[in-house]
Amino acid sequence: xxxxxxxxxxxxxxxxxxxxxxxxxxxxxxxxxxxxxxxxxxxxxxxxxxxxxxxxxxxxxxxxxxxxxxxxxxxxxxxxxxxxxxxxxxxxxxxxxxxxxxxxxxxx
Numbered sequence: 001x002x003x004x005x006x007x008x009x010x011x012x013x014x015x016x017x018x019x020x021x022x023x024x025x026x027x028x029x030x031x032x033x034x035x036x037x038x039x040x041x042x043x044x045x046x047x048x049x050x051x052x053x054x055x056x057x058x059x060x061x062x063x064x065x066x067x068x069x070x071x072x073x074x075x076x077x078x079x080x081x082x083x084x085x086x087x088x089x090x091x092x093x094x095x096x097x098x099x100x101x102x103x104x105x106x107x108x
Contacts (some may be wrong), residue, residue, distance in 0.1 A: 004094045005050050006064030006087045007103030009043040022082055024069035032068045033090060043068040046103035062089035062097065064090040068105070 010020055029041055040048040044066040054061040064087050069075075091100065 004047035007043040007066040009072040009105035011106040020072040022079040041053040062087040
């Protein structure tokens with residue numbers, strides 16, 4: 001079984017004057033495919049947990065981007081679309097897959 005996994009997380013506060021942009025994700029936590037830490041972080045825990053289960057059950061895991069930004073203001077459209085497209089491009093490249101596991105958190 002082939003499983004694709006990625007993660008995107010941030011918490012948005014509409015009262016915050018500080019916009020959340022791509023740099024906000026890169027400064028807080030950004031792990032490109034193959035660069036995920038062995039120790040889980042806030043947003044990479046689903047990937048690390050899936051990696052362990054895959055090893056025990058003989059599954060194939062294709063790891064996409066894992067990233068999160070500190071809570072802040074509105075997520076800028078360009079940042080969201082870039083990260084969304086990055087993950088979707090990774091998924092398309094991984095096809096065919098039997099399942100997709102996304103680590104999502106926050107409100108955007």
